[in-house]
Amino acid sequence: MKNPYLKTSIGLYLNYFMLGMINIIIASNMGNLSRLYDVSVSQVSLLVSAIGIGKLVALFFAGRLSDKLGRKPIIIAGGFLYLLFLIGMPITTNYYLAFAFAITAGLANSFLDSGTYPALIEAFPKNASSASVFVKAFVSIGATILPFLISFLAANGIFWGWSFFILSILYAVSAIYLIFMPFPKVDNGGDDKLEEKAELTSEKQLMRGKPSMWREGLVIIVIGFTSTALFVVWQTWLPELGEGFIGLSEKTAVQLLSYFSIGALVSVLLLTVLLDKFIKPITVLVVYPIIAFVAMLALFFVKSHPIVMVCTFLLGLFTAGLFQLALTVMTDFFRKNKGTTTSYVNIAGSAAFILVPIITSSLVDSIGISMTLVFDMVIAVLSVVLALYISYRRKKIFS
Structure with a gap:
């Protein structure tokens, strides 16, 4: 039987196609935004942190609202919230107002995440991991297309702000579309009979112990931070790294984002x-x-243009989808209140959006652009250690 939520998923994935563009739209327009607001490039990079602040604030209540009110109103509200960011950023000339608009984008992002991931898991329970990771596919497609869109606008003398305005139109269309689409019933793991049956048939598992939010949960939350940090470094600094560290032209350096997204x-x-x-x-x-980590190491020591392209592609290949998988692992360990438990991981991801640009901006100003690579290599090592621990605990609990 055809899944009744396939049409709904089109709108959900479309939101993340556009989010892929939003994720790199500040990095891709750093020069334009710097001139518009009359601030330094480093200050423009802090707008990414502002997005993280908005995400962090919203995630303390967005997950609970998603569990109580349902996924649909939260997702639609997130779509409409994005309009403030997309219309406001290229219109205002005030940096602090732009900072406020960036916070609004973070709020919108949190609403989408808190509603979309649980909705997809509930709509496609047999393929929950694939449905969640497929979100990243649309994010990557959007991020691949945006640099070409910006190049097209520049080549034809069209105001760069249209890269924002076009997305605002698409988000409005998506939000209106989803108003008329069905959503799965919220599943908070509340079927006591099923839980009791599961407990009776898994006595051996219970003897091994139950997952603890202060142990397994906390580690998965930290993985949410590291997996986001791995990606944010490149979304924020890849063009600047290509130009300042590797020696590419500005146009070629921006195109590295496309290789990464591919x-x-x-x-x-x-x-x-x-x-x-x-x-x-x-x-x-x-x-x-x-x-x-190996690709970053090669990029650090070898500055040949072909090697840079290959390494950039590999970094996109082996950092994508990690955050979505952290969400899936969290729902695997803690099946109740998915909106709330995934919001904890999203909070960690938001913290990465805030802290990583601030930390890397300080490192770049005090030492140099190469420190973005060193920072990300440390994050990669930490990610491996945490994931190995969760793998060990999973075998202990679910054997």
Whole structure:
């Protein structure tokens, strides 16, 4: 029987296609925004932190609202909130007002995350991992297209702000579309009979222990931070790294974002096919950061243009989808109140959005652009250690 929520998922994935563009729209317009607000490039990079502040604030209540009110109103509200950011950023000339608009984008992002991931898990329970990771595919497609859109606008003398305005139109269309679409019933794991049956048939599992939010949960939350940090560094600094550290022209350096996004897209398409059937999410959380670390090491020591392109592609390939898999692992360990438990991971991701640009901006100002690479290598090592611990605990609890 055809899944009744397929049409709904089109709107959900469209939101994240546009979010992929929003994720790099500040990095791609750093020069334009710097001139518009009359501030330094480093100050413009802090607008990414403002998005993280908005995400962090909203996630303390967005998950609970998602569980209580349902996924639909939260997602639609997030879509309309994005209009403030997308229309306001290229219109205002006041940096502090732009900072406020960026906070609004963070609020919108939190609303989308708190509603969309639980909705997809509930709509496609047999393919929850693939449905969640497929979100990243649309994010990557959007991020791949945006640099070409910006290049087209520049080549034809069209105001760069249209890269914002076009997205505002699409978000309005998506929000209106979703108003008329059905959503799955909120599943907070409240079926006591099923839980009792599961407990009776898994006595051996219970003897091994139950997952603890202060142990397994906390580690997965930290993975939410590291997996986001791995990605945010590149979304924020890749063009500047290409120009300042590797020596590429400004145009070529911006195009590195496309190579990175193509790698991310390939990764997500592979994960969509392989997850649940051939590979477990926790295995990906261990293996991907290891390979990403090797690619960063090569990028640090070899500045050849072809090698840079390959390494950038590999970094997109082996950092994409990690955050979505952290969300899936969290719902695997803690099946009740998915909106709330995933919001904890999203809070960690928001903290990364806030802290990573601030930390890397300080490192760049005091030492140099190369420190963004060093910082991300440290994050990759930490990611591997945390994922190995969760893999060990999972075997202990769910054997």
